[in-house]
Amino acid sequence: MPPIRIALGVEYAGDAFEGWQTQPHGRTVQDVLEAAVCVIAQAPIHLVCAGRTDTGVHATTQVAHFDTAAVRPPEAWVRGVNSHLPRGVSVLWSQTVAADFHARFSAESRHYRYLLLNRRVRPALLAGRVGWLHDGLDVEAMTAAADCLVGEHDFTSFRAAECQAKSPVRTVYRVAVGRVGDLVVFDFHANAFLHHMIRNLVGALVMVGRGRKPVAWMADVLAARNRSVAAPTFAPDGLYLCGVEYPPRWPLPGGGRIIVPPQLPLG
Template identity: 40%
Template sequence: MKFVFGVEYDGSIYHGWQKQKSVLTIQECIEHALSKIANSKIEVICAGRTDKGVHAITQIVHFSSLIIRNEEVWFTGLNSLLPKNITVLWLKKVSSNFHARFSALSRSYRYIIFNRKNRSSFLKNYYFHVRNFLDIYKMKTSSQFLIGNHDFSSFKSSGCQSFSSRKNIFSLIIYRINDFIIIDITANSFLYHMVRNIVGCLILVGLSKKKPEWVQYILQKKDIKKTYSTVPAQGLYFLFASYPDCFSILNQSFLLKKNNLFTHFFSNF
């Protein structure tokens, strides 16, 4: 039987999603918990692997097991065995042809910037602090050059293993909530560090160090040698992934409610 679940996690103390030798990862924790419930080895696959320090609001994960357990046993068992900073939000059976990675139509990430002169002693692992004022109107203007199907070679980092640098950004939304600037990006898929590199460029525009058209120049240059900084991992969140309706993967009203709760938290900080 195959199951799919949504999971949120605080990536602060983890060395990313993918299991590795001698370091703690999200995948390792989840597989260890599932294998305990099944009394046999279980491996999981996610919609989009996250790096060290990156968080997830709703990561999508699937696994298969020959061991018969109902949905409630898997769900309750996982949350009882997982660390408190990893929480399964929902779990359900899914058809055998579903794949968390390859069935995904899009993936969405969120980056959070704390834009105030003085840093905060709180939430330091959950945003990137930029002390000088950011002009989000300029950032919005420059972001429009990135919408659509392009070769994003200029926005990948060395070590990228993607077969193609051509990706399709469906939306790039930038807005401010008090001292926080939120950047939401949705694309069919992403290159290594692509979101963090895009945000690094947008920050230079927001600081008026570069004109909005400079982002278009960087895009068209297709040069992996950077003239900007890759922003830190702690401000990045895997937001969610979308799938064909036939899989009925995610209750959109649940996601909207959860997303509103998340932004409400930051608006009242």
């Protein structure tokens, strides 16, 4: 009997782990999730995710898949696995998929959201879950600066030096910046993202929002294709992987799509 391929929807608090990808010390999301799934499968398994997140980066909807010979009811891959997971990570759903489904390579696009607390006093209850900046921010200026990012571009100016992507070209479908009380929300939707790309984009947009750079500077940085001319990388605390989109033929709950963090209590 050929192995069964199972897709999982996973949420996690990134400040509880040292990123997604497995490490020798075992303090990553992949490490604890694989260990929990192995208990239910009663055999070793290997998880493949839609997008590897860095230390401190959260996910409301990460999608992963694994192959197994174990026949289990769908709930076993959810509640059963969750009973063996530490706080900070939970499986939301499981779905049997065809053998040609791939959590990463079948994905058409990804959604990320950055939550930035913009007030004079640093966060306490939301520490590690939002970025923080005490300076005032001009949301209209950041929105105007973000317009140049939409479309297919070479994002070399916004990729990490250690980025292993073969090409710096990505297609951005949408960038939106808005304010909800003390919270400034950045939404990004693209076919894929480079290493640190979103945190570098937020850092540049914040430079514009603080009035330290003009709106037109953003387009100049993009065109320069030079990381050294851009802003420093912003903190990971407020970054969330919020959904992965797949072609409709894959029967994933919600299509794997856009589940965003709930409005956080700030008042």
